[in-house]
Amino acid sequence: MKRSVIWVLLLLSSLVSASIAGYWLATVQMKKEQLPDASPVNNKHKVLYYRNPMGLADTSPVPKKDSMGMDYTPVYADNIATDSAIANTAETERKILYYRNPMGLPDTSPVPKQDSMGMDYTPVYADEQVATGQVKISTDKVQKLGVRTEQATLRKLVNTVRAVGQFQIDEQRLATVTAKFEGYIENLYVNATGQPVKRGQPLMQVYSPELVSAQEEYLIALNGRKSLKNGTEESLSGVDLLAESALKRLRNWDISDAQLQRLQKDGKATHTLTLYSPANGFVLEKTAVQGMRFMPGEPLFKIADLSTIWLLADVFEQDLALVHVGQTVNISVDAYPNKALSGKVAYIYPTISPETRTAKVRIELANSGGILRPDMYASMQLMSGHNSKVLAVPDSAIIDSGTRQIVLIQLAEGLFEPREIKVGMHSDGYTEVLEGLGEGETVVVRANFLIDAESNLKAALGSFGEHQTKRQATATSSSNTAPATNHEGH
Incomplete structure (x- = not known):
């Protein structure tokens, strides 16, 4: 009985061992099938290192997780080879002309170098070079600068x-009333400042002893001419001369023809004389007062x-x-x-x-x-x-240095050229262009100062590069022509 039990236990133990061995063999076979084939093709997928999944500058030679539990990303050898090939091809296709200072200073180098701060000089490629005086800016930079353009058009500037x-x-319609003789105001007809008057309207009546004496002299001359009508020619000539002298004096005193005709008709001197308004208008000033004495040339009225x-x-x-x-x-x-x-x-x-x-x-x-x-x-x-339309651009398009005016012409997408122009009149935010620009040409109206600054910088760099090349050529020429010194035997 005891021996039978032992045989049963041994049999069960053998069965369990066989089961465990079979499971182990199956697991090993599955792992072998999952392992990559060690062929030359799969060698390209060799993991070089593992990089941070968040793109940080952190790598690991073995798989690991970051602080958030994310697996590091494997970097394969074939990816590096492909990227290097592409980069090498691009570098081969793009020819480097020179290297410029990374801080924008006018300093260039024909070979790679670093500045005093350890920053690499920036390569300048042949395909980035544009014609002299032009400036090329990438589309991305144009958008960042906020460049805006507008065409030069014909418009009426007012x-x-x-x-x-x-x-x-x-002043041409201003009149002053004066008398050319001494006298007195007997009657004043216009006696208020601001009073409207009409041409020929009586202003005042004056008395002048000189005026009465001149009238009497004229009447005596007229009467003498009549009484001596049968007299000698010499006597008649003297009387006529006296009459003309008296008449001339009356006219010089501004006695009107109507008053003279009345004097001749009545044959009697009047003791007063009426002065009339010389124009239509208003009395602006009045110095005449009833009964006052006036002197020759004294202003009595001012009429406008x-x-x-x-x-x-x-x-x-x-x-x-x-x-x-x-x-x-x-x-x-x-x-x-x-x-x-x-x-x-x-x-x-x-x-x-x-x-x-x-x-x-x-x-x-x-x-x-x-x-x-x-x-x-x-x-x-x-x-x-102007009566007609003229070529004009917005005021903001013009860069005025004080001695000249410049606009930036857009030749193509991202390609600009500064051009000097002559300007005329300004109106409502626009300026007339007299010379230097054609209708339809596109000018920069916003961020043009930034583009102009870059244009000036590139011009300075180009000029500096030319001077440096000439200086190097001169130095090379000098070294080739310098006499050699023999140091043999030392």
């Missing part, structure tokens, strides 16, 4: 000149015709070139804001005020109804410009 001024009396009035506008000196005689001017006054007024430029005064830097411009306009008064303030607006 400048608006604005100024303020005061109304003044038309206000049917036409002047506006003296103060125009700034920078706007004077836009103002011309004959131009139409729009005028507005605070007293009549809804009334449209207009006049014409009649005269531009030849002097400038040193305090305000303005010049007086005279504008003549009709004063219908007399609503405009002397010394009233007014604003004027004058439109000046």
Whole structure:
């Protein structure tokens, strides 16, 4: 019995061992099938190292995980070979002309080198070179700079000149009433300042002893001519000369022909003389007073015709070139804001005020109804410009150095060229181009200063490179021609 039990246990133990051995053999076979084939083709997939899955500068020779539990990415040998081949091909196809300073300084080198800070010089390739004076910028950089362009087009430019001024009396319509003899005012018919008068209207009646004496002399000469009509020629000539002298004196005193005819007709000297208004208008000044004595040349009335009035506008000196005689001017006054007024430029005064830097411009306009008064303030607006369209570009397109004006022309996508132009008038954000640009050409209107700065930098680098090449050539030539020194035997 005991021996049977032992045989059963041995049999069971053998079965368990056989099962374990079979499982182990099956597992080993599966692993062998999963292992990569050690053929020459699979050798290319050899893992060189493992790199950080987040792209950080961290590698490992064996598989590992980062702090977040992510597996490092394997880098295979065939990937490195492919990248190197592509890079070598690209480098071979792109010819390096020279190396430039990484900080943008005017320093170049024909071979790779580093600056004082250990930074590698940047290679400049042949396909990056453009014609002299041009600058090439990548599309990505153009977008980052915010470059904006616009075509040069024909447009009508109009400048608006604005100024303020005061109304003044038309000096050509101003009259002063005076007497050329001494006398007294017997009767004053116009006795208020501001009173309207008409041409030929009686102003006052005056008495003058000199005037009465001159009339009597003239009458005596006339009567003597009549009484001596049968006299000798010599006597008649003397009387005529006396009469003419008296008549001339009366006319010099502004005695009218009508008054002289009445004197001749009545044959009697009048003790008073009426003075009349010489023009239509208003009495601006009146010194005449009833019964006063006046002297020759003393102003008694000042009369102004206000049917036409002047506006003296103060125009700034920078706007004077836009103002011309004959131009139409729009005028507005605070007293009549809804009334449209207009006049014409009649005269531009030849002097400038040193305090305000303005010049007086005279504008003549009709004063219908007399609503405009002397010394009233007014604003004027004058439109000046070309009658036809002119070539113009936005003001922002022009880089003004003070001595010349430059625009940047877009020749192609990312390719620009600075060009000097001559400019004319400015209006509403645009400038007239007189020379240097054609219709339809595209100019940079935004970020042009940045492109111009790069253009100047490249020009400086190119100039420096040329000088350096010449200097190296000179040094090489000098070394070749220098006499050799024999040091043998030392």
